[in-house]
Amino acid sequence: MKNHLSKLVWLLVVLLGLAAVASIAFSRGESISAMWLITAAICIYAIAYRFYASWIAATVLVIDETRATPAERLDNGRDFLPTNKWVVFGHHFAAIAGPGPLVGPTLAAQFGYLPGTLWILVGSVLGGCVQDMVVLFLSTRRDGKSLGQMARDELGAIGGTAAQVGTLAIMIILIAVLGLVVVNAMKHSPWATSTVAATIPIAMIIGIYMRNIRPGRVLEASAIGVALLLLSVVAGGWVDHHEALRGYFDHEGLNLAWGIIAYGFAAAILPVWLLLAPRDYLSTYMKLGTVILLAVAILMLQPVIKMPAVTQFVDGTGPIFGGKLFPFVFITIACGAISGFHSLIASGTTPKLIANERDIRTIAYGAMLLESFVAIMAMIAATVLEPGVFFAINSPAGFVGKEAADAVAKISSWGYAVNVEQMQALANDMGESSLFARTGGAPSLAVGMASIFGNAFGKNLLALWYHFAIMFEAIFILTTLDAGTRVGRFMLQDMLGNVWPKMANTSWWPSVLISSALVVSAWGYFLYIGVIDPNGGVNILWPLFGIANQMLAAIALSVATGVLVKSGKSKFAWITALPLLWLVAITTTAAWQKIFSDDIRVGFFAAAQDMSAKLVAGVLPPEKAAVAPQLIFNQQLDAYLTLFFVAVLWIIVLDMLRVCARYVSGRIQHSGIESPYVKTMLE
Amino acid sequence: MWQFFKTAWRNIRQLSGDDAYERYLQHHAEHHVDEPPLSREAFFKEWQERKWKGVKRCC
Numbered sequence: 001m002k003n004h005l006s007k008l009v010w011l012l013v014v015l016l017g018l019a020a021v022a023s024i025a026f027s028r029g030e031s032i033s034a035m036w037l038i039t040a041a042i043c044i045y046a047i048a049y050r051f052y053a054s055w056i057a058a059t060v061l062v063i064d065e066t067r068a069t070p071a072e073r074l075d076n077g078r079d080f081l082p083t084n085k086w087v088v089f090g091h092h093f094a095a096i097a098g099p100g101p102l103v104g105p106t107l108a109a110q111f112g113y114l115p116g117t118l119w120i121l122v123g124s125v126l127g128g129c130v131q132d133m134v135v136l137f138l139s140t141r142r143d144g145k146s147l148g149q150m151a152r153d154e155l156g157a158i159g160g161t162a163a164q165v166g167t168l169a170i171m172i173i174l175i176a177v178l179g180l181v182v183v184n185a186m187k188h189s190p191w192a193t194s195t196v197a198a199t200i201p202i203a204m205i206i207g208i209y210m211r212n213i214r215p216g217r218v219l220e221a222s223a224i225g226v227a228l229l230l231l232s233v234v235a236g237g238w239v240d241h242h243e244a245l246r247g248y249f250d251h252e253g254l255n256l257a258w259g260i261i262a263y264g265f266a267a268a269i270l271p272v273w274l275l276l277a278p279r280d281y282l283s284t285y286m287k288l289g290t291v292i293l294l295a296v297a298i299l300m301l302q303p304v305i306k307m308p309a310v311t312q313f314v315d316g317t318g319p320i321f322g323g324k325l326f327p328f329v330f331i332t333i334a335c336g337a338i339s340g341f342h343s344l345i346a347s348g349t350t351p352k353l354i355a356n357e358r359d360i361r362t363i364a365y366g367a368m369l370l371e372s373f374v375a376i377m378a379m380i381a382a383t384v385l386e387p388g389v390f391f392a393i394n395s396p397a398g399f400v401g402k403e404a405a406d407a408v409a410k411i412s413s414w415g416y417a418v419n420v421e422q423m424q425a426l427a428n429d430m431g432e433s434s435l436f437a438r439t440g441g442a443p444s445l446a447v448g449m450a451s452i453f454g455n456a457f458g459k460n461l462l463a464l465w466y467h468f469a470i471m472f473e474a475i476f477i478l479t480t481l482d483a484g485t486r487v488g489r490f491m492l493q494d495m496l497g498n499v500w501p502k503m504a505n506t507s508w509w510p511s512v513l514i515s516s517a518l519v520v521s522a523w524g525y526f527l528y529i530g531v532i533d534p535n536g537g538v539n540i541l542w543p544l545f546g547i548a549n550q551m552l553a554a555i556a557l558s559v560a561t562g563v564l565v566k567s568g569k570s571k572f573a574w575i576t577a578l579p580l581l582w583l584v585a586i587t588t589t590a591a592w593q594k595i596f597s598d599d600i601r602v603g604f605f606a607a608a609q610d611m612s613a614k615l616v617a618g619v620l621p622p623e624k625a626a627v628a629p630q631l632i633f634n635q636q637l638d639a640y641l642t643l644f645f646v647a648v649l650w651i652i653v654l655d656m657l658r659v660c661a662r663y664v665s666g667r668i669q670h671s672g673i674e675s676p677y678v679k680t681m682l683e
Numbered sequence: 684m685w686q687f688f689k690t691a692w693r694n695i696r697q698l699s700g701d702d703a704y705e706r707y708l709q710h711h712a713e714h715h716v717d718e719p720p721l722s723r724e725a726f727f728k729e730w731q732e733r734k735w736k737g738v739k740r741c742c
Contacts, residue, residue, distance in 0.1 A: 077714070079733060083697070084694060087698050090694075098741050100741075174742050211724075211728070215723050215727045216703065216704050216726070218699045218700050218703075272731055277731050334742075339742065345739075484740070487737065
């Protein structure tokens with residue numbers, strides 16, 4: 001009886017899911033409710049989690065509940081520690097979910113809501129979640145080894161080195177583009193700038209409180225910190241209305257970029273307890289709180305999606321970034337569908353906490369589903385805006401024109417009506433002087449969130465909600481920036497240590513200063529170029545980040561596929577091989593187009609040549625001519641960087657195929673790197 | 684109901700690391716009776732340093 005009932009319930013879930021997907025896929029011309037997106041997402045997640053993930057756990061990975069995990073066998077009360085499933089889930093989700101799933105879908109909304117939504121749903125359940133789950137399983141069976149170590153053990157030295165170099169490269173691009181998103185949110189906005197600036201001393205106060213005043217009282221300190229952060233949002237409004245004070249926080253993008261670069265350097269060399277650790281606490285609470293709040297607000301308000309399902313920009317002429325729907329929607333939305341970066345968390349940190357192998361499905365597959373859901377909510381927040389407003393906020397001045405009148409004329413000519421008064425009224429509502437050309441996703445997401453929150457919880461607070469959303473995004477972008485710079489510094493010190501052992505000493509000041517300066521100048525360079533680029537920089541950096549992130553995912557999936565084949569599970573290897581094949585196809589196509597396309601908005605070399613020709617002919621306006629040589633150099637550098645990423649990708653894939661072929665032909669036996677079986681004593 | 688809140692609160696404390704020192708003391712009492720445990724300050728210092736070694740945050 002119970003069995004029948006459960007079958008009936010799942011049948012209903014399947015039917016409801018199908019109805020929801022059909023209604024978002026086939027509705028044309030009339031606007032649809034965001035609830036259909038939410039329904040489709042939840043049904044697909046539920047089915048995938050209940051059936052696909054269970055099948056992978058039971059049949060492919062052969063989860064063994066009786067086997068002691070590294071947390072149990074190596075329990076040292078510190079990093080190896082058997083931990084409650086939901087606590088590990090919380091840690092894992094907080095670690096994997098950063099600003100990526102918020103920014104990517106917002107940018108990809110230029111294609112309409114449908115392509116991005118479908119990719120987020122399909123990519124996560126078949127790709128991202130599977131990657132996270134298999135990597136977590138492999139690392140758990142190998143005493144929590146990192147992805148780089150597993151690549152070295154399973155594929156060989158080439159794979160291991162590629163994973164390490166790839167991670168450092170992706171980190172640099174990621175930090176630069178996130179820095180750019182924050183700069184675009186803060187430029188000429190005293191409110192946003194003062195609020196974001198206030199988060200630094202607040203984090204320090206909390207750091208000192210947790211270390212010296214009340215050591216280890218984390219929750220108490222965090223509660224004070226969250227209260228101070230909310231106060232800083234309100235105080236930003238006072239600063240904005242104060243004639244003298246607002247001048248201190250009203251800056252050009254370039255000054256803000258220098259500020260962020262200086263901040264990044266300071267954060268990399270300051271002790272973690274003073275800035276990084278407390279900032280991370282605050283950003284984690286803010287992140288969880290805001291995601292829950294957004295979900296509640298969307299459910300309460302049930303907003304209507306105003307963006308068409310598919311826009312004309314699928315042909316590659318989109319204002320936010322150039323390039324056709326295939327492959328660029330898959331590159332733009334990495335986090336939320338499949339993110340290679342997760343494999344670094346799923347190996348190394350999380351496996352050392354898992355109390356029993358049966359928790360792996362919930363922790364890895366489940367946490368990625370939740371991240372995917374965050375991406376769906378970001379897509380909703382972007383597409384509930386009037387499309388004209390969305391494009392006015394996100395289109396760079398270099399594409400639609402610097403003057404508001406030009407910009408609205410151009411955007412309206414695409415069929416997305418918007419006018420200057422409407423934009424001015426919106427800016428006034430949000431407490432900003434202008435919302436034009438704030439490329440990067442944060443401001444349009446903040447406007448979207450503010451209108452959802454405002455309609456759900458009170459409209460008179462729009463400006464507060466807007467700056468709350470900006471603060472929320474900025475605080476965890478800056479956390480990623482701090483943490484990334486620091487990790488980059490450690491990795492660089494490690495690599496330099498191979499040449500000169502003294503450099504590997506993480507407490508030797510000359511090494512700390514030199515390697516921090518190198519990492520900061522690497523991302524600082526891309527940030528600087530992004531800010532001086534009249535086309536906004538995001539159009540260059542975000543695809544580069546997407547390609548790099550997908551490359552890392554391909555490394556993780558190659559390791560996973562190689563291990564599946566080597567453990568005699570070739571017939572199931574498609575669970576990771578198919579997503580890998582898809583990633584190789586999209587990444588290679590995207591890289592090919594970024595390098596060789598004649599379209600100057602897609603091809604790096606084409607853009608460099610076009611600008612050189614214009615510079616020689618003297619047709620560039622003086623302010624553009626002044627920065628043209630730097631932009632030309634950067635376009636060429638980006639082309640070579642893309643080439644490097646795609647080369648690394650192919651090396652890994654070919655290396656994996658070589659190892660698989662050797663195993664299948666019987667020339668190598670399975671290496672048996674798994675830690676030996678020990679029966680669990682827990683429970 | 685009361686039990687639910689108690690469990691939730693315990694998980695929140697564990698999730699945030701608020702009870703890390705208490706759990707350390709417990710582990711210490713079970714496994715290393717012969718040596719004195721670290722003080723709260725010293726433990727927390729070490730805990731934070733360790734927490735931030737390596738890739739701990741993603742995009």
